[in-house]
Amino acid sequence: MVAASKEGKPYHHGDLRAALLTAAEAELIEKGVDSFSLRGTAKRAGVSHAAPAHHFRDATALLDAVAAVGFSRLADTMRGEQALAGPGKSEQFVAAGVGYVRFAIDNPEMLELMFGRSRTDGDHPDLARHAEAAFSVLVNAVGHIRGRHVFKSEEGWRDVAACWSMVHGYAQLVISGRMGFVATLEFDEQRGVIEDLMRRALPDSAFRMRDDSAVPTQSGRPSF
Amino acid sequence: MVAASKEGKPYHHGDLRAALLTAAEAELIEKGVDSFSLRGTAKRAGVSHAAPAHHFRDATALLDAVAAVGFSRLADTMRGEQALAGPGKSEQFVAAGVGYVRFAIDNPEMLELMFGRSRTDGDHPDLARHAEAAFSVLVNAVGHIRGRHVFKSEEGWRDVAACWSMVHGYAQLVISGRMGFVATLEFDEQRGVIEDLMRRALPDSAFRMRDDSAVPTQSGRPSF
DNA sequence: TTGAGTACTTTCCACTGAAAAGATAACCTC
DNA sequence: GAGGTTATCTTTTCAGTGGAAAGTACTCAA
CATH class of the missing domain: 1.10.357.10 (Tetracycline Repressor, domain 2)
Incomplete structure (x- = not known):
């Protein structure tokens, strides 16, 4: 766990895995299960669309x-x-x-x-x-x-x-x-x-x- | 209902709507409900991927x-x-x-x-x-x-x-x-x-x- | 300080559904 | 029949998707 640096967002999120879980649930609730988007989830968490791949093998694993x-x-x-x-x-x-x-x-x-x-x-x-x-x-x-x-x-x-x-x-x-x-x-x-x-x-x-x-x-x- | 011309496929399918329903079910069974593809369905029916739009407003309407x-x-x-x-x-x-x-x-x-x-x-x-x-x-x-x-x-x-x-x-x-x-x-x-x-x-x-x-x-x- | 590894971004690709515009054939009136 | 109209289908294009690959930024241990 890393504290956010004062200016701008830090390069490392700190706890992206947990943030992605939260973001994914929000995405799920808002878009529904079959309009769920991995990119949308990443955007919610404030990271690039490829970042989740480091914590979850693919979209299915995240879900x-x-x-x-x-x-x-x-x-x-x-x-x-x-x-x-x-x-x-x-x-x-x-x-x-x-x-x-x-x-x-x-x-x-x-x-x-x-x-x-x-x-x-x-x-x-x-x-x-x-x-x-x-x-x-x-x-x-x-x-x-x-x-x-x-x-x-x-x-x-x-x-x-x-x-x-x-x-x-x-x-x-x-x-x-x-x-x-x-x-x-x-x-x-x-x-x-x-x-x-x-x-x-x-x-x-x-x-x-x-x-x-x-x-x-x-x-x-x-x-x- | 139009008979298929002897050589090659006719421009007009004849009963594309019914054919799409059949193809869509096959696609559904094979790919599953969330990997269902409109383009795949069109290919099964032997038409271009945009043809279904004339018979069904969108993929949801077909499903x-x-x-x-x-x-x-x-x-x-x-x-x-x-x-x-x-x-x-x-x-x-x-x-x-x-x-x-x-x-x-x-x-x-x-x-x-x-x-x-x-x-x-x-x-x-x-x-x-x-x-x-x-x-x-x-x-x-x-x-x-x-x-x-x-x-x-x-x-x-x-x-x-x-x-x-x-x-x-x-x-x-x-x-x-x-x-x-x-x-x-x-x-x-x-x-x-x-x-x-x-x-x-x-x-x-x-x-x-x-x-x-x-x-x-x-x-x-x-x-x- | 440096080397190595991890976390993230950027770029790219194949695929998707949909819209727009062009091509063909069937129908309908004369 | 002949001509115009319309419905059907194709081609092209576009924005968006998940995933792969390669590059960049950061951390940490030696």
Whole structure:
């Protein structure tokens, strides 16, 4: 970290990597994910358009890093809602879903980036790690209700898949403007809707005894 | 429609609009939604890169038209699954969801295009019409179970929102490779999973009596 | 002080979507 | 048919993109 010299901008930025992440997010929010421009990002950060290449291999790598920040913030938002909710397992579970949707509504372009098909977070361990951490918030919420042993069976992962599908689908449809009946609501007024959805996804009793007798598969579980 | 002259290609294509739609879909499938190239599409169709401008205002308009085809095919796929399923309301409902997921798996790039945030189908009546038609397949399936009167209340739209969110979220997560535990399954083996999800979204009895007493709002209902 | 390496800029290239203007063929009226 | 009109398609051009390559400015260690 280098202090800026008094006159003019210094040749060395000092912390360009962090500045680029910030600039890239601003660019993302303003231009949208498919009009995102690396040059525009560089201009925002006040450097030449080729400077980012020193910190990120290419534009995709930069966006991957932005997505990693997004997953980290998604986890924070979910945990934040949980902190505000009551201590019961059920309330904590619902709060995780509420946080998910809140994040989506507050960061629609980010969600698009994070879950777009073009992202291949297999080859970006940092991204995968942050995504995994966000995922675990939801998994834990389900686990506290069902009991952690459920993750030894496929059925437990079905519960997770249902909850995740529900909340993710809802979030995506809301931010793409396809959920007209909640569009006019303040977020707090949506809480009831989200709670309804979450309870449907993880019903108290139904479908518990279905016997699929599939081999427990840790490697094949759903994950971010 | 004009027959191609015997030698060389004729100056006038004959049905360039249709050819461009086909070429654009091939380009979409091959390059992906964010590497899609108008010039590449024109080359596929065997015309100059400026020719498409006569049939589609710009690249976005072309992709909107492709998305409209996609919605039409989505509706076909859902109805196709329903035709194969038993006649019961419940089976028909599940089949709609199965068709939705099948379409997504068979046309992942298309789904990305159709539901991406950048699509603004408000100003594209044709796209909106096809999307609406696909939507109605799902709505009707719910309506047959719940009774058509439910759409006079917000509760009915909640049922639709739940089913749609569930199936859409699942489809998106599957095609973006985030549902590991089904990735190795043949599609037919996924049917049980999808049926499970659909039944969770529209439980037989639960949550029916919740009294939200919201004003019936036809204009605010969820829609494609 | 100097040599080496890192951070950044400048220049360049191939590609993109779009606009403008020119070329060709089909249509329409007579 | 013949002529004019119009729609379709091509060529040219331009601004903008990401990335490669080469040059410049700075830092730091010996």
